[in-house]
Amino acid sequence: MPMLNQTPDPKAIRNDSDPSLRSGFQKARNLFSTDHKIIGRQYFFLSLAAVLVGAWLSLLMRIHLVWPKAIILFLGEIKPENYLAQLTMHGTLMVFFVLSTVPQAGFGTFFLPLQLGARNMAFPRLAAVGFWTALTSFLVLMAAFFVPGGAPGAGWTQYPPLSALASAGPGQGLGTDLWLVSIGLFCLSSLMSAAGFVATTVSHRAPGMTWMRMPLTCWSWFVTSILILLAFGILLAAVVLLMLDRHAGTSFFLPGGLLISGRAIAHSGGSPLLWQHLFWFFGHPEVYIAVLPAMGVTSHLLSVFARKPVFGYKAMVGATLAIGALGFMVWGHHMFVSGMNPYAGFAFSTLTTAIAVPSAIKTFNWVATLYGGRIRYATPLLFSAGFVSLFITGGLTGPILAQPALDTYLHDTYFVVAHFHLIMAMAGLFAIFSATHFWFPRMFGRMMNERLGRLHFWITLFGAYAIFVPMHLLGIAGHPRRYSDLSGVQYVAAMAPLQKFITLAAIVTIAGQLIFLANLFWSMRRGPAAETNPWECGTLEWTPASYATKEGPGEWRPQVNHGPYEYNVPGAENDFIMQDAPAS
Amino acid sequence: MSVALRLALLLVVLGCVYLFLAHPYWFPAGASSLSGLIDHQFRIALWVFGALFVVGHLILVWALSKKPHAGGMASQGSWQLEVTWTVAVTIIFFWFNISGDHLWSSMMPPAKHGTEIDVEVTGAQFQWYFRYPGADGAFGKTDAQKFARPDEGNPLGIDPSDPAGRDDIVSTAMIVPVGHAVQLHLRAQDVVHSLFIPAMRFKQDTVPGMEIISHFTPTKIGAYEIACAELCGLGHYRMRAVVRVVSEAEFAAWLKQHGSF
Numbered sequence: 001m002p003m004l005n006q007t008p009d010p011k012a013i014r015n016d017s018d019p020s021l022r023s024g025f026q027k028a029r030n031l032f033s034t035d036h037k038i039i040g041r042q043y044f045f046l047s048l049a050a051v052l053v054g055a056w057l058s059l060l061m062r063i064h065l066v067w068p069k070a071i072i073l074f075l076g077e078i079k080p081e082n083y084l085a086q087l088t089m090h091g092t093l094m095v096f097f098v099l100s101t102v103p104q105a106g107f108g109t110f111f112l113p114l115q116l117g118a119r120n121m122a123f124p125r126l127a128a129v130g131f132w133t134a135l136t137s138f139l140v141l142m143a144a145f146f147v148p149g150g151a152p153g154a155g156w157t158q159y160p161p162l163s164a165l166a167s168a169g170p171g172q173g174l175g176t177d178l179w180l181v182s183i184g185l186f187c188l189s190s191l192m193s194a195a196g197f198v199a200t201t202v203s204h205r206a207p208g209m210t211w212m213r214m215p216l217t218c219w220s221w222f223v224t225s226i227l228i229l230l231a232f233g234i235l236l237a238a239v240v241l242l243m244l245d246r247h248a249g250t251s252f253f254l255p256g257g258l259l260i261s262g263r264a265i266a267h268s269g270g271s272p273l274l275w276q277h278l279f280w281f282f283g284h285p286e287v288y289i290a291v292l293p294a295m296g297v298t299s300h301l302l303s304v305f306a307r308k309p310v311f312g313y314k315a316m317v318g319a320t321l322a323i324g325a326l327g328f329m330v331w332g333h334h335m336f337v338s339g340m341n342p343y344a345g346f347a348f349s350t351l352t353t354a355i356a357v358p359s360a361i362k363t364f365n366w367v368a369t370l371y372g373g374r375i376r377y378a379t380p381l382l383f384s385a386g387f388v389s390l391f392i393t394g395g396l397t398g399p400i401l402a403q404p405a406l407d408t409y410l411h412d413t414y415f416v417v418a419h420f421h422l423i424m425a426m427a428g429l430f431a432i433f434s435a436t437h438f439w440f441p442r443m444f445g446r447m448m449n450e451r452l453g454r455l456h457f458w459i460t461l462f463g464a465y466a467i468f469v470p471m472h473l474l475g476i477a478g479h480p481r482r483y484s485d486l487s488g489v490q491y492v493a494a495m496a497p498l499q500k501f502i503t504l505a506a507i508v509t510i511a512g513q514l515i516f517l518a519n520l521f522w523s524m525r526r527g528p529a530a531e532t533n534p535w536e537c538g539t540l541e542w543t544p545a546s547y548a549t550k551e552g553p554g555e556w557r558p559q560v561n562h563g564p565y566e567y568n569v570p571g572a573e574n575d576f577i578m579q580d581a582p583a584s
Numbered sequence: 585m586s587v588a589l590r591l592a593l594l595l596v597v598l599g600c601v602y603l604f605l606a607h608p609y610w611f612p613a614g615a616s617s618l619s620g621l622i623d624h625q626f627r628i629a630l631w632v633f634g635a636l637f638v639v640g641h642l643i644l645v646w647a648l649s650k651k652p653h654a655g656g657m658a659s660q661g662s663w664q665l666e667v668t669w670t671v672a673v674t675i676i677f678f679w680f681n682i683s684g685d686h687l688w689s690s691m692m693p694p695a696k697h698g699t700e701i702d703v704e705v706t707g708a709q710f711q712w713y714f715r716y717p718g719a720d721g722a723f724g725k726t727d728a729q730k731f732a733r734p735d736e737g738n739p740l741g742i743d744p745s746d747p748a749g750r751d752d753i754v755s756t757a758m759i760v761p762v763g764h765a766v767q768l769h770l771r772a773q774d775v776v777h778s779l780f781i782p783a784m785r786f787k788q789d790t791v792p793g794m795e796i797i798s799h800f801t802p803t804k805i806g807a808y809e810i811a812c813a814e815l816c817g818l819g820h821y822r823m824r825a826v827v828r829v830v831s832e833a834e835f836a837a838w839l840k841q842h843g844s845f
Contacts, residue, residue: 080818155815161792162775162817168709169817255793257729259741260774261709264729272776272791307652312661337778339770339791342692346685353681360673361666363640368665371647377585385648389593392640393600396633399677403684405691406625409785412778412813454585458592465596469603476626477609478782482815488822489811491782495609 034124039131040110041443043101046135048520050097053142057090059510062503066496068485081170083484084153088171089145091156092179096186097138099428100286103293104228105134105193107435108221110443112197114541115215117206117558117580122199123192130192137185144171144178152176155482157283160253160275164245167260177246180239187236190228197225206540206580208560212317213579215539215564216310219317220296223324227285227292230328235282238275245270276338280331288327290424292320294431295362298387300564301434302366304537305381306373307575309565312365319358319365326355336404337411345404352402359395363388374568374575378535379453383434386461387427393465394422397472412482415475418468426464433460433516440523441530442541448527452519456512463509470498538576539564545580590645597641604634615808615829616784617801618691623785625687632680693799700767700799701760706740707770707777707790710819712810713739716753718843724749728773740773753842758827761835762805770796778814781827789814802829 030038063070064078071077078086109127113120121127144151153171154163158179166173201222205214214222244250245267253275256268303310310316332340332348366388375381397419401407410416433456440448479495486493533542540546545556558580566577572584614623704715704723717723724746732741742749760766770779772790780787781800788798812823830838 080821084815084818084820153817159776159814162815168775257727258774258792259708259728259732262732262734271793273794309660311659312666315661315666337787338789339794339796342688345688349684349688350678350681353677356677357670357674360677361670364665364669365661367644367647368659368661370644372650372652372659374652375586375648377589382585382589385589385593385644388644389596389641392644393637396637396640399680400629400633403625403629403681403688405622405684405687406629408691408787409622409782411787412780461592461596465599469600473603473607473609476607476611478612478780478811480780480811480813483821484818485821488819489809489824491612491809492811492821498609 032128034120034128036109036113036121036124036127037443039121039127040106040108042131043106043109043134044443046131046138047098047102047106050093050101050138054090054093054098055510055513057086057093059506061086061090062506064484065486066500066503068487080484081150081153084155084169084482085145085151085171085175087482087484088152088155088158088179089141092141092183094425095156095286095290096183097134097141098432099290099424100190101134102432103297103428103435104197104221104224104289105130105190107217107297107439108197108224108293109193111439111541112200112218112221113204114442114546115218115539115564116200116204117209117540117556117560118200118204119556121196122204123196126192127196130189130196133185133189133192137182137189140178140185141182144175144182147174147178149173149175152179157279158242158275159279160242160245160272161258161260161265164242164253165258165260165265166246167263167265177243180243180246184236184239184243187232187239190232191236194225194228194232197221198229201225206558206560208558209579210560212314213560213563215296216299216313216316216320217293217296219320220292223320224289224292227289227324227327231282231285231289234278238278238282241278242275273335273339276335277331280334281328283334284331285327287420287424288323290428292323294387294428295320297431297435297438298366298384299362299369300539301380301384301438302369302388303565303567304438304535305376305378305384306370307376307567308369308373309563309567310365311368311371312361313563313565315361316365319361322358323355326351326358330355333402333407336407342404349402349404353399356395356399356402359391359398363392363395378437379448379450379457380434380438380535382454382457383430383437386457386464387430387434389461390422390427390430390464393469394419394424394427398423409478410475412480413475414471414479414481417481418471418475421468421471422464426468430460430464433457436520438535439541440520440527441534444524444527445530446523446527447530447534448523449519452515456515456519459509459512459515463505463512466505467502467509470502474498536574536576538562538566538578540579543578543580586648590648593641593645593648597638601634601638604630612783612808613804614783614785615802615804615806616786617803618687619783619785619803621687621690625684628683629680632676636676691799700765702767702769703758703760704769704771705758705779705790706773707779707812707816707823708739708773709775709817710812710823711739712756712758712777712779712812712823712825714755714758714825715740716755716839716843717748718751718753718839720748720751722748723769724752732773751843753839755842757825758810759835759838760802760827760829761832762802762829764832765799765801768796768798768800770798775816776814777812777816777823780811780813781808782811783808784827787813802827805829805831 251267251270254267258265561583728741810825
């Protein structure tokens with residue numbers, strides 16, 4: 001571990017809150033910092049920007065669905081092509097730039113080294129380049145809104161031939177090219193970030209930080225990084241191939257004989273199913289890339305706020321590894337009606353059922369961690385409990401969709417929309433909210449407002465359920481997803497009243513997020529100053545010494561003597577023991 | 585706050601259960617030979633997983649309300665419990681999985697040639713076409729790039745030089761006789777579409793470059809809507825068609841009437 005042996009640079013040991021550091025020069029220097037705490041915060045704000053755009057798009061879509069003639073301020077009436085562009089960009093922003101970014105690259109870059117007792121990531125420059133690549137990727141994606149034809153309208157899954165041919169619809173020209181470039185850059189960014197995570201976990205653990213003393217957050221970030229390394233390379237290859245089909249005359253995904261709006265297409269020999277296999281070979285692990293860090297945060301916080309050790313730590317680690325491994329063997333459950341060989345349906349159905357088992361193990365262990373705890377009902381605990389509830393609700397429709405016979409009917413209906421929004425989007429978001437409230441004092445030196453936090457929690461909990469549970473019924477009644485208008489099919493038109501209810505719930509819920517924004521920005525400037533360890537948590541990011549290593553290599557080299565979740569140990573002075581406390 | 589959280593979770597559970605019991609929207613009445621079996625499997629799924637949803641939340645609420653341990657270190661885990669619940673959910677999930685496999689097998693029968701009504705389905709932006717082989721029982725060759733003329737009555741591009749194609753019938757509605765197995769040959773001209781007939785509990789993507797064989801057997805006379813279930817572009821939401829299930833005599837008359845052009 002060469003980093004640990006470097007002589008400390010005295011200039012590097014500084015305090016963030018020192019006003020002399022707020023000069024313009026310093027800010028510019030911090031902007032391109034290789035310090036993991038700055039990079040983590042940069043990812044946090046990138047995701048915040050992405051989630052604002054993504055939520056705004058979902059609001060526009062919900063309004064257009066039930067009031068197609070509504071005139072939106074500055075935008076006018078929403079047309080079908082606008083709706084499909086909004087749908088594609090909403091999915092892309094939320095999946096890539098929010099759910100795969102802030103729980104992993106955001107909180108992970110900030111807290112992985114601190115929780116392991118390391119002063120920085122293993123490859124600090126790579127981590128910094130990773131962030132700037134992600135930001136570039138985001139800006140390229142946003143540019144798609146402003147080019148002729150607008151943003152792509154083929155959905156975030158970008159199935160060819162629709163996504164491969166500019167003549168297939170508006171947005172399928174330059175907009176789709178920008179989308180592909182953006183996602184290619186995002187793949188590179190994720191690969192760079194994940195390589196640093198794996199190296200940091202393997203080689204930068206403090207003395208005494210054995211694998212089985214790592215907080216479950218670190219386990220999640222580590223396994224997620226391996227998933228990223230294996231999955232994003234495939235997506236990168238796929239977007240390059242699609243780009244070649246679009247501009248270099250290749251036919252990876254384009255079969256012969258295509259006739260698009262009366263025009264013959266001169267490609268032949270490719271297979272649209274190949275894209276689906278490549279995309280979902282990335283796409284399903286991607287779901288776990290999004291949710292594993294959220295699970296790690298939940299395990300961590302339930303223990304801290306129940307003042308109890310995580311129940312079944314080893315089972316939790318095992319379940320994380322099992323989910324990671326099985327996550328690569330279930331992609332075909334997205335393709336039961338795609339024209340894939342029906343025999344493959346048996347295998348993918350069985351493997352998908354198998355992955356429900358470690359997920360259930362985690363749920364049981366979360367509940368058992370809460371059981372009999374001296375629970376502190378602070379905002380992070382509320383959101384973590386909400387995560388468990390949403391995970392149960394969204395998870396239990398998984399084994400239903402895993403059956404090809406039932407999925408035949410439910411595939412591409414609102415039932416699926418409800419399922420993945422609850423389990424991935426809402427559960428993921430709840431973990432992000434709990435992590436934000438929990439780590440805010442460590443990231444920004446101040447406390448967030450509890451009262452606003454709770455109000456925000458109640459609105460979001462009831463809102464999430466009010467929006468997404470009724471969507472199951474739409475799906476059961478056969479409402480296909482990605483319809484920009486309800487009037488085209490009679491039985492769909494009949495479901496307008498429930499769609500209206502969902503839109504109203506969405507408006508209230510999205511408006512409720514303004515409370516979070518206000519709390520976040522107000523607390524950054526005006527929140528009460530935080531103590532060193534406000535939640536009385538035992539992991540290393542809260543040790544006073546860890547604060548002194550700000551921005552650069554210091555002398556911090558903790559000796560770890562304890563497990564991550566030693567709460568209520570008989571005979572101990574406090575109800576928690578720091579990991580670097582002297583061995584008893 | 586503890587009471588509020590527990591009440592909120594209970595309220596959520598009650599709301600969800602009420603919504604599913606009241607179910608203002610539900611499956612359309614089934615009209616195919618397998619719809620009864622599929623609906624039965626759905627009912628099992630909704631009861632089993634609905635029960636797990638309720639029980640899971642009740643346990644969560646109960647765990648939140650449990651008084652703290654009076655002293656001593658709280659449990660760090662129990663392998664007995666881990667094994668018990670792992671085995672329990674494994675049995676439930678895989679029992680359900682295996683019961684679904686049987687159903688999937690029966691939905692995918694091996695192709696039997698001769699007894700079914702053959703219908704070729706072609707998805708094109710944003711229209712469904714249904715082709716019948718006519719009296720000779722054979723579909724004519726198609727080449728959409730060369731011969732497709734939607735405004736001249738040949739949207740599929742049936743090769744005019746192929747005698748098998750002369751008696752082919754092309755329709756924008758699917759007409760099938762009640763009680764007969766229908767063998768669909770699914771194709772797409774431009775992008776991926778998906779033929780979704782909710783009343784038949786039928787869905788199959790149509791993929792350019794592939795001919796996918798699939799089956800269903802209508803059991804009730806009536807008209808049923810078809811929707812497109814795979815995003816195919818601007819008009820995806822209005823890519824609608826109708827299946828008309830008619831008596832055998834009516835079907836024969838329809839074939840005769842349309843076959844003689």
